[in-house]
Amino acid sequence: MRTIDGLMKSGSYDEAMMRWLQSGADREEAIFDQVIVPYDPRFVAELPPLLLLSVGATVSADLDGPHVAQKLALTEMVIYSFHQMLHSLDDQVREVTPKIMSLLKTRIEHLFARIHRIAPNDPTLKNLTNMANVAGRITDIVRSGGAHHAPY
Numbered sequence: 001m002r003t004i005d006g007l008m009k010s011g012s013y014d015e016a017m018m019r020w021l022q023s024g025a026d027r028e029e030a031i032f033d034q035v036i037v038p039y040d041p042r043f044v045a046e047l048p049p050l051l052l053l054s055v056g057a058t059v060s061a062d063l064d065g066p067h068v069a070q071k072l073a074l075t076e077m078v079i080y081s082f083h084q085m086l087h088s089l090d091d092q093v094r095e096v097t098p099k100i101m102s103l104l105k106t107r108i109e110h111l112f113a114r115i116h117r118i119a120p121n122d123p124t125l126k127n128l129t130n131m132a133n134v135a136g137r138i139t140d141i142v143r144s145g146g147a148h149h150a151p152y
Contacts, residue, residue, distance in 0.1 A: 001027075005035045013043045017055050028058060029065075037067050041074040045081040049093045052082050053100045060107045072111075076127070079104065079135050086141060097142045105135040 004023070007016035020031050044055060056078035059071050082101075089097065112128040 001031055001035060004031055008035060008039060008043075013046055014048065014051060017044075017047060017051055021051075021054055021058060029062070032059070032071075033067055036074075037070045041070070041077040044074060044077045045084075047081075049082060049085050049089055050096070052078055052085075053093070053096060056082070056104055057100050060104055063107060063111045072124075072127075072131075075104065075108070076131050079131055079138070083134055083138055086138065089142070094142055098139045101135045101139040101142075105132045105139070108132045108135065 004016050004019050007013075007019065020028065020036065023031055044052060047055065056075055059078070060075045063071055063075075079101075082097075108128050108131050112125060112132065115122050115124060115128070
């Protein structure tokens with residue numbers, strides 16, 4: 001945990017996220033809560049596309065608990081940052097993108113349904129809808145072979 005914290009503090013976000021993803025499921029949540037939560041989620045905009053997808057899939061795996069707002073903010077940055085990278089994806093990333101973006105979209109839609117049942121006027125719902133729509137568009141664009149000039 002100290003190593004990841006040190007990497008985050010020094011701005012070595014790529015290495016910090018790689019170490020976090022390799023820490024194992026039993027430690028991911030604790031490291032997220034104690035090390036990653038305090039950081040502005042915009043740091044993910046600098047991550048390479050494949051790492052960005054991995055971070056998104058990991059963060060969104062459990063959209064519950066005390067840090068759900070931070071998880072959503074990070075997931076949102078992953079989706080929007082990835083959207084900005086569509087024109088520069090290599091074949092390996094293009095191959096996995098539809099599966100991971102579909103997974104993110106499904107997780108966001110499930111959270112939307114849970115919140116909507118409890119608080120149908122919650123302002124978070126609009127943001128979740130936008131995130132799910134962009135994730136869906138990314139999937140469609142990559143599947144169609146587009147993305148060299150992806151529309152927003």
